[in-house]
Amino acid sequence: xxxxxxxxxxxxxxxxxxxxxxxxxxxxxxxxxxxxxxxxxxxxxxxxxxxxxxxxxxxxxxxxxxxxxxxxxxxxxxxxxxxxxxxxxxxxxxxxxxxxxxxxxxxxxxxxxxxxxxxxxxxxxxxxxxxxxxxxxxxxxxxxxxxxxxxxxxxxxxxxxxxxxxxxxxxxxxxxxxxxxxxxxxxxxxxxxxxxxxxxxxxxxxxxxxxxxxxxxxxxxxxxxxxxxxxxxxxxxxxxxxxxxxxxxxxxxxxxxxxxxxxxxxxxxxxxxxxxxxxxxxxxxxxxxxxxxxxxxxxxxxxxxxxxxxxxxxxxxxxxxxxxxxxxxxxxxxxxxxxxxxxxxxxxxxxxxxxxxxxxxxxxxxxxxxxxxxxxxxxxxxxxxxxxxxxxxxxxx
Amino acid sequence: xxxxxxxxxxxxxxxxxxxxxxxxxxxxxxxxxxxxxxxxxxxxxxxxxxxxxxxxxxxxxxxxxxxxxxxxxxxxxxxxxxxxxxxxxxxxxxxxxxxxxxxxxxxxxxxxxxxxxxxxxxxxxxxxxxxxxxxxxxxxxxxxxxxxxxxxxxxxxxxxxxxxxxxxxxxxxxxxxxxxxxxxxxxxxxxxxxxxxxxxxxxxxxxxxxxxxxxxxxxxxxxxxxxxxxxxxxxxxxxxxxxxxxxxxxxxxxxxxxxxxxxxxxxxxxxxxxxxxxxxxxxxxxxxxxxxxxxxxxxxxxxxxxxxxxxxxxxxxxxxxxxxxxxxxxxxxxxxxxxxxxxxxxxxxxxxxxxxxxxxxxxxxxxxxxxxxxxxxxx
Numbered sequence: 001x002x003x004x005x006x007x008x009x010x011x012x013x014x015x016x017x018x019x020x021x022x023x024x025x026x027x028x029x030x031x032x033x034x035x036x037x038x039x040x041x042x043x044x045x046x047x048x049x050x051x052x053x054x055x056x057x058x059x060x061x062x063x064x065x066x067x068x069x070x071x072x073x074x075x076x077x078x079x080x081x082x083x084x085x086x087x088x089x090x091x092x093x094x095x096x097x098x099x100x101x102x103x104x105x106x107x108x109x110x111x112x113x114x115x116x117x118x119x120x121x122x123x124x125x126x127x128x129x130x131x132x133x134x135x136x137x138x139x140x141x142x143x144x145x146x147x148x149x150x151x152x153x154x155x156x157x158x159x160x161x162x163x164x165x166x167x168x169x170x171x172x173x174x175x176x177x178x179x180x181x182x183x184x185x186x187x188x189x190x191x192x193x194x195x196x197x198x199x200x201x202x203x204x205x206x207x208x209x210x211x212x213x214x215x216x217x218x219x220x221x222x223x224x225x226x227x228x229x230x231x232x233x234x235x236x237x238x239x240x241x242x243x244x245x246x247x248x249x250x251x252x253x254x255x256x257x258x259x260x261x262x263x264x265x266x267x268x269x270x271x272x273x274x275x276x277x278x279x280x281x282x283x284x285x286x287x288x289x290x291x292x293x294x295x296x297x298x299x300x301x302x303x304x305x306x307x308x309x310x311x312x313x314x315x316x317x318x319x320x321x322x323x324x325x326x327x328x329x330x331x332x333x334x335x336x337x338x339x340x341x342x343x344x345x346x347x348x349x350x351x352x353x354x355x356x357x358x359x360x361x362x363x364x365x366x367x368x369x370x371x372x373x374x375x376x377x378x379x380x381x382x383x384x385x386x387x388x389x390x391x392x393x394x395x396x397x
Numbered sequence: 398x399x400x401x402x403x404x405x406x407x408x409x410x411x412x413x414x415x416x417x418x419x420x421x422x423x424x425x426x427x428x429x430x431x432x433x434x435x436x437x438x439x440x441x442x443x444x445x446x447x448x449x450x451x452x453x454x455x456x457x458x459x460x461x462x463x464x465x466x467x468x469x470x471x472x473x474x475x476x477x478x479x480x481x482x483x484x485x486x487x488x489x490x491x492x493x494x495x496x497x498x499x500x501x502x503x504x505x506x507x508x509x510x511x512x513x514x515x516x517x518x519x520x521x522x523x524x525x526x527x528x529x530x531x532x533x534x535x536x537x538x539x540x541x542x543x544x545x546x547x548x549x550x551x552x553x554x555x556x557x558x559x560x561x562x563x564x565x566x567x568x569x570x571x572x573x574x575x576x577x578x579x580x581x582x583x584x585x586x587x588x589x590x591x592x593x594x595x596x597x598x599x600x601x602x603x604x605x606x607x608x609x610x611x612x613x614x615x616x617x618x619x620x621x622x623x624x625x626x627x628x629x630x631x632x633x634x635x636x637x638x639x640x641x642x643x644x645x646x647x648x649x650x651x652x653x654x655x656x657x658x659x660x661x662x663x664x665x666x667x668x669x670x671x672x673x674x675x676x677x678x679x680x681x682x683x684x685x686x687x688x689x690x691x692x693x694x695x696x697x698x699x700x701x702x703x704x705x706x707x708x709x710x711x712x713x714x715x716x717x718x719x720x721x722x723x724x725x726x727x728x729x730x731x732x733x734x735x736x737x738x739x740x741x742x743x744x745x746x747x748x749x750x751x752x753x754x755x756x757x758x759x760x761x762x763x764x765x766x767x768x769x770x771x772x773x774x775x776x
Contacts, residue, residue: 267771291761292706303402382674389676
């Protein structure tokens with residue numbers, strides 16, 4: 001169990017820790033880091049966070065967490081405000097993988113992976129396929145039972161950082177004759193298994209982040225199944241729905257911090273006077289509008305963590321906050337990219353551990369589509385809000 | 398009540414009582430009657446609100462109020478917006494805010510109970526505060542110890558249905574004086590103007606040596622003006638939130654019923670996604686209105702900032718949502734017979750009252766600069 005502390009004491013404890021634990025010049029030293037440097041930096045940062053108790057606040061106490069939603073919010077808020085590095089490499093591990101194991105895994109699977117995740121075991125997510133994006137349930141990667149193994153063939157795509165992954169959360173089709181949502185199974189794939197080939201995809205920013213995963217006669221032991229065979233769709237959905245969005249606290253706080261940089265940049269008395277500044281009426285109007293929307297986003301995120309929200313509305317509010325966050329990120333970074341003339345279009349070093357607001361506004365803006373497309377596109381979110389939140393009739397599908 | 402955010406039990410009770418009352422006494426049929434009458438005023442509704450203690454819900458109990466806070470008033474205002482109620486609540490609560498912020502005990506004891514019980518109604522005229530009033534100005538003169546006001550103020554909301562007006566005047570030396578004028582006193586003339594929104598009245602005030610009671614002078618006047626602005630802005634933000642929430646409800650209901658191409662139009666993404674945006678933006682506004690109300694009630698240092706954010710976002714959102722509501726209803730939403738134009742016009746008026754977008758965004762910028770410590774060396 002975490003030590004007994006009031007919310008204010010916890011906030012102070014995280015703040016004090018951040019003051020000494022965050023490497024002062026990490027953004028500079030991590031700019032244009034090589035792959036190996038990036039991985040080493042991320043793993044070292046995870047080790048420090050975990051030693052202090054801030055790596056898995058959202059996990060149950062018996063696995064090293066045990067903080068309430070409000071406390072998790074405070075921890076993420078303080079890390080964001082202190083401009084700490086982001087855990088990018090371990091994001092799937094700490095959130096989706098852990099949530100899946102806690103929600104639907106066996107005790108043995110939890111024992112095997114949860115402690116390892118805290119020590120840096122990297123996970124990726126093998127959900128999307130070239131032919132199954134928003135219509136994820138039409139996935140075609142096939143798993144055929146052969147004794148105490150499944151033999152898997154197919155192709156996955158958009159797996160974030162799969163080139164570094166030790167394990168993969170895999171959705172496969174085990175019953176091709178059943179209706180499409182009823183024939184899917186959820187498995188844990190060891191990425192070192194023969195027949196697994198990972199090819200990074202160079203993305204629009206020029207970096208490599210997403211990967212294709214090719215699976216050829218890959219043998220997965222039956223005990224690596226998560227939940228019952230052919231029940232994978234339900235397991236995946238309920239896992240996603242069980243996440244209460246404390247990570248959105250971190251994202252919205254980080255966006256606020258990033259917006260603060262843009263704000264200060266536009267108020268800098270030494271700013272090139274030939275460029276737009278905060279004293280331009282149009283700029284000021286937009287700054288005020290974004291400041292307001294950011295505040296509304298932060299308040300919505302907090303309401304999602306509050307005790308008085310009805311369980312039926314948690315999912316709708318999660319879709320709303322994801323939609324608002326991702327589109328606000330796109331708008332604010334796009335606004336930032338419009339303020340510095342051609343000079344703002346020049347290439348700059350990228351800080352892979354930074355996040356979606358680095359102050360290099362055009363690159364940040366291009367990256368913002370990583371929020372409006374993955375994890376359910378903005379269009380899918382609007383459909384969820386319309387159908388679950390407002391009870392509008394389903395479209396034909 | 399389309400909201401997906403949580404509501405505390407105490408507030409839920411208040412809202413249930415309010416929404417019940419307003420569904421009956423300010424039903425779409427009743428609002429249509431008011432609109433068609435051209436009066437923009439519903440005395441029986443005002444009486445019902447007063448009788449239930451809703452007008453003075455946050456006034457002290459010893460002055461005939463309910464002893465609650467502005468976070469209660471915020472729900473009353475949302476309900477009035479939701480039902481496009483033709484009430485005098487806005488002007489009256491703004492005038493009450495001036496009285497509550499004032500040291501003028503006699504005026505407070507005389508008028509707060511009357512505003513609360515509905516036997517009087519108020520309006521507030523703040524020439525020069527928000528801009529856009531064409532140089533309106535009121536002069537204050539002290540004459541043998543009595544205060545007299547002269548000048549003209551145009552476009553004052555709720556003035557034609559008010560019995561008192563709180564007016565910001567200035568002496569010839571430029572000292573501010575916030576004063577109360579009884580509108581039936583000699584030298585005070587009210588002219589009603591024809592507004593497009595037929596749920597609120599607008600008038601202009603001509604003062605020619607009208608006797609007035611000083612509520613706050615000099616520095617106290619600016620503090621009282623600030624209190625009025627924050628309170629009225631919150632009431633308007635909540636009113637607009639109510640309009641937006643109502644438009645979402647009505648439009649979603651229509652999209653579920655109305656069939657074209659052999660299916661409900663709400664099943665089409667082109668409609669569904671707009672409805673999703675309407676709900677999303679309305680809930681953003683709701684989150685800000687709630688927070689601003691609590692900040693104001695607790696006199697937090699960020700109250701002024703949050704109130705301006707709530708005013709700007711809720712009023713802008715409401716006008717946008719109402720416009721989408723007309724569009725998604727198709728031709729029927731553009732008729733006089735349908736209530737959508739009533740929501741839209743009130744939302745558009747709310748955007749302009751007690752500071753428009755430019756004014757509130759200007760405040761957001763100033764207050765945020767102060768908070769972040771941005772200095773203005775070069776400007």
